Amino acid sequence: MKSKKSLSSIMTPSRRDMLKYGAAAGLSMPFVSRAWAQTVEINMLAWYGHGEPDMVSEFEAENNVKFKPKYYAGGDNMLGLIAQSPAGTYDIILSDAEFVQQLNDAGYIEEMDPADYNFDDMLYDDFKQFPGHWKDGKLHSVMVRCGHLGVSYNKKAVTAEEAASYKCFWKPELKGKVGHFDWHLPSLGMMSLYNGNGANLWNVDDAGWGKVKETTMSLRPQVGGFFDYGGTFNSLKNGEMQAMCGIGDWITGVLEKDGAPVASVVPKEGGIQWTESYSIGKGTDKADVVKKFIQYMLSPRGQVRSAQMAAYPGFCITKAGAAALREANMKEAERTGQIEGAPNNPITLIKEGRIHYRNIPQHPSLEDWNDFWSEYKNA
Amino acid sequence: MAQTPRKLDGYALTWRLPIIVWQLLFFIGPLLFMIAMTFFLVKNYRMHEAFEMKNWFKMLSRGFFWDSYFLTLGLATLSTICATVIAFPAAYALSFKVSANVRRWAIFLLIIPFFTSYLVRTFSWYVILAESGPINAILGYIGLGPYTMLNTKFGTMVGYMTLTLPLVVILQTVSLANIDKSLIEAAHNLGCGRTRTVFTVIVPLAKTGLIIAAVFCFILSFGDFVAPYYLGGSKPPTLPIMIIDTTKSGQQWPRAAVVAVMMMVTLFTVAFAAIMAAYRKKA
Numbered sequence: 001m002k003s004k005k006s007l008s009s010i011m012t013p014s015r016r017d018m019l020k021y022g023a024a025a026g027l028s029m030p031f032v033s034r035a036w037a038q039t040v041e042i043n044m045l046a047w048y049g050h051g052e053p054d055m056v057s058e059f060e061a062e063n064n065v066k067f068k069p070k071y072y073a074g075g076d077n078m079l080g081l082i083a084q085s086p087a088g089t090y091d092i093i094l095s096d097a098e099f100v101q102q103l104n105d106a107g108y109i110e111e112m113d114p115a116d117y118n119f120d121d122m123l124y125d126d127f128k129q130f131p132g133h134w135k136d137g138k139l140h141s142v143m144v145r146c147g148h149l150g151v152s153y154n155k156k157a158v159t160a161e162e163a164a165s166y167k168c169f170w171k172p173e174l175k176g177k178v179g180h181f182d183w184h185l186p187s188l189g190m191m192s193l194y195n196g197n198g199a200n201l202w203n204v205d206d207a208g209w210g211k212v213k214e215t216t217m218s219l220r221p222q223v224g225g226f227f228d229y230g231g232t233f234n235s236l237k238n239g240e241m242q243a244m245c246g247i248g249d250w251i252t253g254v255l256e257k258d259g260a261p262v263a264s265v266v267p268k269e270g271g272i273q274w275t276e277s278y279s280i281g282k283g284t285d286k287a288d289v290v291k292k293f294i295q296y297m298l299s300p301r302g303q304v305r306s307a308q309m310a311a312y313p314g315f316c317i318t319k320a321g322a323a324a325l326r327e328a329n330m331k332e333a334e335r336t337g338q339i340e341g342a343p344n345n346p347i348t349l350i351k352e353g354r355i356h357y358r359n360i361p362q363h364p365s366l367e368d369w370n371d372f373w374s375e376y377k378n379a
Numbered sequence: 380m381a382q383t384p385r386k387l388d389g390y391a392l393t394w395r396l397p398i399i400v401w402q403l404l405f406f407i408g409p410l411l412f413m414i415a416m417t418f419f420l421v422k423n424y425r426m427h428e429a430f431e432m433k434n435w436f437k438m439l440s441r442g443f444f445w446d447s448y449f450l451t452l453g454l455a456t457l458s459t460i461c462a463t464v465i466a467f468p469a470a471y472a473l474s475f476k477v478s479a480n481v482r483r484w485a486i487f488l489l490i491i492p493f494f495t496s497y498l499v500r501t502f503s504w505y506v507i508l509a510e511s512g513p514i515n516a517i518l519g520y521i522g523l524g525p526y527t528m529l530n531t532k533f534g535t536m537v538g539y540m541t542l543t544l545p546l547v548v549i550l551q552t553v554s555l556a557n558i559d560k561s562l563i564e565a566a567h568n569l570g571c572g573r574t575r576t577v578f579t580v581i582v583p584l585a586k587t588g589l590i591i592a593a594v595f596c597f598i599l600s601f602g603d604f605v606a607p608y609y610l611g612g613s614k615p616p617t618l619p620i621m622i623i624d625t626t627k628s629g630q631q632w633p634r635a636a637v638v639a640v641m642m643m644v645t646l647f648t649v650a651f652a653a654i655m656a657a658y659r660k661k662a
Contacts (some may be wrong), residue, residue: 367629377615
């Protein structure tokens with residue numbers, strides 16, 4: 001009876017009720033607006049996709065923050081953007097691992113507390129002490145995901161057997177159908193691997209470099225174009241390119257899930273690992289929430305999102321993350337080999353010595369690699 | 380009698396000042412900075428002020444720079460010739476064969492492509508020109524193809540035409556429409572055939588407008604990054620692509636500035652020569 005009365009009084013308010021509710025609403029307005037105002041904006045510098053809703057919406061909702069991403073394409077581009085911005089512009093920086101050292105040397109990132117991150121859960125020991133992430137025992141960046149680069153191909157034009165070696169790029173039927181991701185590091189790195197430079201792919205002597213150049217030049221007649229992400233994606237999708245040098249599952253994975261007959265494999269000569277790591281931007285006043293976000297990305301929830309990222313998928317790097325992926329999407333875990341005993345299991349490939357971390361060339365210099373890349377494109 | 384010095388006209392200066400300030404701030408200033416930048420050095424991805432010729436020697440001594448330079452020059456020239464030749468019949472028809480009302484509508488329709496992003500229009504060509512695209516499908520019905528059109532110089536040229544053709548048609552139409560029609564009638568009355576009238580009366584009378592249209596086409600094609608990259612497959616790269624490559628690789632903005640200065644010098648030379656030709660009076 002009582003409740004009925006209360007309900008009717010709400011449904012048919014008296015003049016006094018109206019005044020009461022109106023006053024309450026008016027008085028509460030400042031608190032509502034303050035709550036909205038408290039949404040913290042986090043400026044993120046990252047590869048495309050990392051600040052998109054599929055990656056950050058859950059964290060944003062839980063922590064009343066809003067990511068404002070600025071996207072770049074390539075480590076050089078990232079360093080350029082930071083160099084042109086005042087300190088404190090970016091609160092969080094996603095970097096390719098090989099560029100972390102440069103970020104640190106230039107003073108663009110904050111020192112991080114190792115105790116804040118669960119390194120014991122990492123799938124592989126190297127990931128705990130990733131090269132360049134630590135300096136003089138101090139942590140500056142935390143690896144959150146990785147992927148492998150090798151031979152990417154159209155299954156209708158190249159067999160799995162042929163794709164097991166970079167040699168397939170020279171297949172006569174692929175003349176004009178081999179594309180390059182327009183970045184010298186992975187493409188020339190693969191040519192270096194094909195020449196048998198293995199772990200020394202970034203550090204070859206003059207004779208070895210001469211051979212890398214020779215091998216690369218011999219591929220030029222096969223090349224149909226040099227593409228950025230969008231171009232690579234489209235040319236593989238519409239069949240213009242039937243093999244692609246310089247990429248991996250991070251592009252073909254998206255297409256494969258969409259039904260395109262494409263795949264990527266790590267060939268017998270070895271593959272290259274891209275590694276992405278988060279750092280806290282120098283001078284940020286949002287270090288605490290940024291730290292919380294990095295912890296979130298390392299958590300099983302974050303790792304599952306990262307593994308299924310809409311823009312480009314990556315491997316889980318924590319044990320709990322990989323387990324959560326298997327639980328959430330076994331099909332994707334199987335597709336990417338993130339299950340125990342899979343021949344293409346990423347950690348197994350690393351342990352077998354078939355994967356080499358992408359790095360800045362030591363010899364010859366980065367400049368020589370750049371110069372040759374320009375020469376090659378013009379050949 | 381000594382000439383009295385001209386008094387400074389405050390009124391005229393007031394109206395001229397904004398454009399002078401604008402040009403100084405947004406053209407002369409950045410241009411000077413870009414020239415200065417060619418002498419700077421990059422260390423650890425950061426640009427340092429210096430005065431060294433290293434970047435000039437480095438870029439101009441490379442064979443691939445000159446390959447790109449002549450390729451870009453050649454493609455822009457070809458684009459200018461194609462656009463001028465393709466646009467002329469359309470401009471002629473719009474100027475002399477249709478009513479003023481139809482001409483107005485046609486010019487409006489030619490302006491519409493500029494409402495959409497050039498990049499979006501280029502990507503639509505990506506679908507149309509693909510080996511599995513509609514053009515090859517149509518050709519397939521008559522037993523032809525498939526032809527590779529993407530990632531070729533043909534693809535680049537299609538992109539250049541997308542960018543420049545509507546503008547060239549508009550400029551040529553405006554130029555042809557302003558010709559005194561009585562001169563054309565006089566030519567006909569004196570027994571001059573249609574083709575001869577076009578080449579001996581119409582083209583010389585519209586020379587200035589036709590050359591200006593061609594210059595715009597050359598400038599836009601020479602500096603275009605989108606068509607050679609997305610439709611030409613960056614194979615081989617043109618100078619705008621080289622600028623992007625150079626900045627991407629090791630943040631070599633000074634070397635990219637060298638390429639940009641070389642492009643500007645070329646454009647100034649071509650534009651200057653073209654304008655001289657456009658306004659040259661017969662002796």
